[in-house]
Amino acid sequence: MAGRATTPFRYRSRGAMASIGHLKGVAGVYGVPLPGWLAWLVWRADYLSQMPSTGRRLRSFFEWSWGMFFPSDITHLRFTRSAEVQSEDQRLYPAADAQALSAAVPPPP
Numbered sequence: 708m709a710g711r712a713t714t715p716f717r718y719r720s721r722g723a724m725a726s727i728g729h730l731k732g733v734a735g736v737y738g739v740p741l742p743g744w745l746a747w748l749v750w751r752a753d754y755l756s757q758m759p760s761t762g763r764r765l766r767s768f769f770e771w772s773w774g775m776f777f778p779s780d781i782t783h784l785r786f787t788r789s790a791e792v793q794s795e796d797q798r799l800y801p802a803a804d805a806q807a808l809s810a811a812v813p814p815p816p
Contacts, residue, residue: 724746726751730747731743732750
């Protein structure tokens with residue numbers, strides 16, 4: 708560049724890592740093989756170190772920590788979703804709300 712001599716590109720891999728299940732992993736870091744829990748822990752630490760912000764690191768760390776003690780559940784309830792759907796229905800069908808309300812309220816005696 709600009710007439711100067713260039714140096715050859717060199718790259719030294721840190722190794723290869725993979726998470727293969729809950730608290731299990733495989734890794735080879737700088738030529739040292741790591742099995743099981745230790746490899747999983749090193750993989751998580753490396754993954755967190757690559758996060759772009761401290762907030763994301765902390766969020767991932769706490770979500771992962773929570774997942775270690777409380778396994779994921781297939782029934783995930785979002786209570787805010789029902790309010791979103793209800794407000795969307797009211798916006799789209801205001802006449803239906805009036806009819807449902809008049810049907811639900813008994814006439815005065």
